[in-house]
Amino acid sequence: MKQGFTLLEVTVTMTILGLIVLIIFGVFRLGFSSWERGEALQEEYQKTRVLSQLISRQIKSAWPYKVKSRSAGEDYLAFDGKAASIKFVTTFPLKAKQAEGLVYVFYQFKEGGKEAGQLVFYEQRVLMKDFFEEGFKEDEGTSLFEGISTIRFEYLREEDPQNNRSEEWIEEWSGKDEKALPKAIRMTFHYSANPQESKKEKENEIAFSTVVSLPARQFEAVKSIPPGMRPRVVPRTP
Numbered sequence: 001m002k003q004g005f006t007l008l009e010v011t012v013t014m015t016i017l018g019l020i021v022l023i024i025f026g027v028f029r030l031g032f033s034s035w036e037r038g039e040a041l042q043e044e045y046q047k048t049r050v051l052s053q054l055i056s057r058q059i060k061s062a063w064p065y066k067v068k069s070r071s072a073g074e075d076y077l078a079f080d081g082k083a084a085s086i087k088f089v090t091t092f093p094l095k096a097k098q099a100e101g102l103v104y105v106f107y108q109f110k111e112g113g114k115e116a117g118q119l120v121f122y123e124q125r126v127l128m129k130d131f132f133e134e135g136f137k138e139d140e141g142t143s144l145f146e147g148i149s150t151i152r153f154e155y156l157r158e159e160d161p162q163n164n165r166s167e168e169w170i171e172e173w174s175g176k177d178e179k180a181l182p183k184a185i186r187m188t189f190h191y192s193a194n195p196q197e198s199k200k201e202k203e204n205e206i207a208f209s210t211v212v213s214l215p216a217r218q219f220e221a222v223k224s225i226p227p228g229m230r231p232r233v234v235p236r237t238p
Contacts, residue, residue: 048191048208051144054094055107055187059212061092063102064181067132077175078132081182084109086153087132088181095123095142102126106136109151109189116191119145151189155182184213 066075079088087106094105106122121144122136155173159166173182188209 048145048206052187052208052210055144056210056212058090058092058094058105059086059088059185059187060214061090062088062181062214062216063091064175064216065089065102065126067130077179077181078104079173079175079178079181080132081153081155081173081185083152083154083171086185089126089132093123094121104131107153108141109148116147116149117151118143118148119151119189145189145191148189148191152187154186154188156184156186158183181214181216184211186211 062079065078067078068075080086081088085106085108087104089102089104091102093103095103102125103123104126108120108122109117110120111117120141122141124131124136124140128134152171154169154171157165157168157170157173157178167183169186175181186209188207190207
């Protein structure tokens with residue numbers, strides 16, 4: 001006499017098969033999610049490398065330009081560095097179609113409230129006397145990095161044996177007070193490949209840091225630059 005499966009046996013078998021399928025599906029889904037996160041991190045890392053190289057090149061080309069100011073009363077060096085922002089004059093434009101002359105640039109970290117912030121970039125030609133004291137319009141900015149949780153600019157002050165001062169990194173640098181550009185600039189920031197994550201849930205946060213030296217630091221003011229010509233470094237006489 002042939003005997004079939006009971007309803008209980010069928011129910012137990014189907015339940016076990018369902019659990020096995022569910023486990024297999026979960027494993028595949030976890031693996032696919034990990035692969036997607038890895039691809040996103042790799043893409044963001046490549047983007048970070050390219051943009052950081054451009055920013056580093058622009059900082060490296062910083063020019064010790066003296067502003068002939070009407071309001072300040074005396075000429076001063078066009079450089080102002082803070083922990084979360086930096087503005088200076090450079091010979092290497094990022095936006096201009098023709099790479100000639102000098103441009104005034106401004107990098108600023110903007111908080112995003114509950115979400116992460118962003119690094120915004122502004123650039124314009126050096127045309128008027130008091131350009132360094134003029135602000136940029138909001139719509140003139142370009143967002144370079146999004147999803148940034150923190151950013152930090154630091155400035156290297158060189159050793160001064162006469163004043164018994166050792167070489168050190170500082171958080172602020174004023175061209176008006178220092179009378180020269182810093183020896184080097186260090187840029188450090190943390191950001192996530194997924195800007196939608198909250199600050200407390202950033203599992204894919206990337207830390208990036210780079211140090212850029214400034215070759216031209218203490219030179220005479222650039223008075224004029226003929227069209228198509230690069231500025232010429234003129235050493236300051238003792």
